[in-house]
Amino acid sequence: MPISPNQGSTGGGTPVTITxxxxxxTTAVRFGSKPATNVTNVSPTQVTALSPSGAGSVGVTVTTPGGTSNPIPFFYVSAPFKSSLGPTSGTLAGGNTVxxxxxxxxxxxxxxxGANTATPTVVSDTQLTVTVPAGAAAGPVGVSVTTAGGTNNGLSYTYVDAPTVTAVVPASGPASGGTGVTITGTNLDSTESVTFDxxxxxxxxxxxxxxxxxxxxGTVGAVDVVVANPAGSDTAGGAYTYVAGPGI
Incomplete structure (x- = not known):
């Protein structure tokens, strides 16, 4: 007499099917000494129920007018605990592995x-990997993991959109470098690099x-300014000009 699934949350409430x-x-289904709830006699060969709370391994029995069955094992699993994820950000299109x-x-x-769910690859009881689904919009979302023991939240992942550069001010300076410039655009809060030529x-x-x-x-003349983040980069062509110093 199998039970599916054969494991569930310590808090109870796991739907199980007994065949x-x-x-x-059927008049009762018990998990150890505790009665299950929502017991439904689907057919002469199948019963469904919701597990009560519990811990460890318990025997599940079915009682009918003809008696009580032998116990079949059911394992209680604690809710997962997540300590970290990495990387913590990536492109809005998803597709990277966390x-x-x-x-x-x-x-x-x-x-x-957030609202999008992906199927993970379990590496071990302490680690899993998952391909990030596409996001709805740039910004942080909560990350939750669902196991037989329940769902645990608490981590955050940030979707990043590719940057755009609209202006570089000032637009020129000495070839020796050292000029402070302000770059304006969009999606710049996750900038990973800035290059001039x-x-x-x-x-x-x-x-x-x-x-x-x-x-x-840099070299005298107009050069490209490139801003990059985890989602991509944007090139402002010829947006900054290196100027030669005076000669006497």
Whole structure:
């Protein structure tokens, strides 16, 4: 007489289906000493019920007018605990792989990123990986993991859209570099790099529309300014001009 699933949350409430023979007229289903709720006699070979709360391994029995069955094992599983995930951000289109660490992850069946759910790959009881689904909009979303023991929230993942650059001010400076510039645009709060003619520039994020940078040394003439984040990059062609110093 099998039971499916054969494990569930310590808090109870797991729907189970018990199959066997001579189940007509079932009057009770017990998980150990505790009665199940919502017991439904579907057919002479099938009964459904909701598990009560419990812990560890218990025997499940079915009682009919003909007597009580032998027990079949059911395992109570605690809700998962998540300690970390990485990376913590990625493109709005999704598709990148995130690793989640914690305990009680062996029975994970789903990982939700906001309203969107993906099926994870269980590595071990302490780790799983999952391909991030596409997001609805840029910004942070809660991450929850669902296992046989329940659902646990508490982690956050940030969807990032590709940046755009609308202005670089001032638009020129000495070829020796060292000029402080303000770059404005959109989706700049997750900026990972700023380059002038391919040369990396020190930068700091002000907000989602502004980044401050210091020009590196460069070659006289107009150069491209490129801002990149985890979702991509944007090139402002010829947006900054290196100017030669005076000669005497």
């Amino acid at each position: 066997g023979t001579n189940l007509s007229g 690793t989640i660490n914690g305990v009680g992850l062996a029975t994970a069946t789903g990982v939700s990123f 391919g040369n990396p520039a020190p930068f700091s994020v002000v907000n989602s529309t502004t980044v401050s940078a210091v020009t590196p040394p």
